[in-house]
Amino acid sequence: MPELPEVETISHILNQGGEGIPPLPGQVVDQAVVLWERTIAMPDVARFKESIRGQKIEHLSRRGKFLIIQLTQETLLFHLRMSGDLLVERQEQAFAPHHRLVLEFTSGWRLAFNDTRKFGRVWLTADPQEVLAGLGPEPLDRGLSSAEFFRRLHSHSRQLKPLLMDQTFLAGLGNIYTDEALHLARLHPLSLSDKINEEQSSRLLASIRQVLEAGIQRNGTSIDWVYRGGDYQNYLRVYGRTGEACPVCGTPIERIVLGQRSTHFCPVCQVIRA
DNA sequence: CACGAGACCTGTTCGC
DNA sequence: TGCGAACAGGTCTCGT
Numbered sequence: 001m002p003e004l005p006e007v008e009t010i011s012h013i014l015n016q017g018g019e020g021i022p023p024l025p026g027q028v029v030d031q032a033v034v035l036w037e038r039t040i041a042m043p044d045v046a047r048f049k050e051s052i053r054g055q056k057i058e059h060l061s062r063r064g065k066f067l068i069i070q071l072t073q074e075t076l077l078f079h080l081r082m083s084g085d086l087l088v089e090r091q092e093q094a095f096a097p098h099h100r101l102v103l104e105f106t107s108g109w110r111l112a113f114n115d116t117r118k119f120g121r122v123w124l125t126a127d128p129q130e131v132l133a134g135l136g137p138e139p140l141d142r143g144l145s146s147a148e149f150f151r152r153l154h155s156h157s158r159q160l161k162p163l164l165m166d167q168t169f170l171a172g173l174g175n176i177y178t179d180e181a182l183h184l185a186r187l188h189p190l191s192l193s194d195k196i197n198e199e200q201s202s203r204l205l206a207s208i209r210q211v212l213e214a215g216i217q218r219n220g221t222s223i224d225w226v227y228r229g230g231d232y233q234n235y236l237r238v239y240g241r242t243g244e245a246c247p248v249c250g251t252p253i254e255r256i257v258l259g260q261r262s263t264h265f266c267p268v269c270q271v272i273r274a
Numbered sequence: 275c276a277c278g279a280g281a282c283c284t285g286t287t288c289g290c
Numbered sequence: 291t292g293c294g295a296a297c298a299g300g301t302c303t304c305g306t
Contacts, residue, residue, distance in 0.1 A: 083283085115283095116283080118284075156275085157276080220299090281301100290294100
């Protein structure tokens with residue numbers, strides 16, 4: 001489910017609290033309840049439970065699609081994958097069906113990791129770089145220049161869409177925002193990265209930033225039962241709109257499968273060619 | 275190196 | 291109506 005804007009939104013909400021829910025910073029872990037062992041990527045479950053007890057939450061942040069929770073001694077990292085979500089609840093409440101990990105706090109509140117498809121993972125480590133080291137640059141980091149982005153595009157000869165979704169190339173884009181950015185930039189998802197000229201490259205970077213910022217502005221994209229809160233789904237240009245009119249030229253949006261992912265684009269606006 | 279397919283999972287929607 | 295196929299915001303690993 002969550003791509004960069006959704007994780008950013010969750011991080012913000014959990015940091016600030018709101019709607020009768022307390023901010024997470026300051027909460028002290030009393031106990032971890034593990035309902036699906038494979039959710040814990042590191043360390044093993046016994047050590048995870050042992051180690052997290054008594055640690056206080058200092059601060060939440062995001063890197064790519066990872067949610068990072070800084071604890072007093074260690075760092076807790078979540079990757080929500082396709083269906084993960086984080087909820088702050090009262091401890092009296094019964095566990096919902098798909099809770100995989102629950103952190104109970106001394107305050108009577110708890111943080112629940114709910115993940116229908118069980119793809120999500122959690123790491124507890126003294127050195128978060130162990131988990132994050134391979135990630136590419138943050139797309140919204142102004143330190144990533146047009147020139148650098150162009151260089152990175154030309155250091156591969158790969159189809160644009162799978163390249164943009166490769167987290168070692170750029171950290172945070174997923175299936176929705178990649179389709180949106182490519183349409184906004186008028187670039188075909190199958191275009192080869194080393195055939196992109198400088199103007200197209202800077203347009204692409206600007207488009208990526210524009211759709212991600214708009215997504216954050218709208219608190220993310222909510223589709224189906226997964227991820228509630230955001231309403232960017234109402235502003236999507238091509239994602240999930242197969243057969244509907246392109247918002248720019250009116251041509252029906254096409255769908256192809258690329259790297260086993262649905263890919264939506266306008267066959268008129270998005271042309272392969274340098 | 276680039277790319278496709280299969281795994282990992284559960285739930286909903288589609289098509290006949 | 292029923293039932294299997296297709297599909298879903300992700301990523302890893304293997305084979306070509």
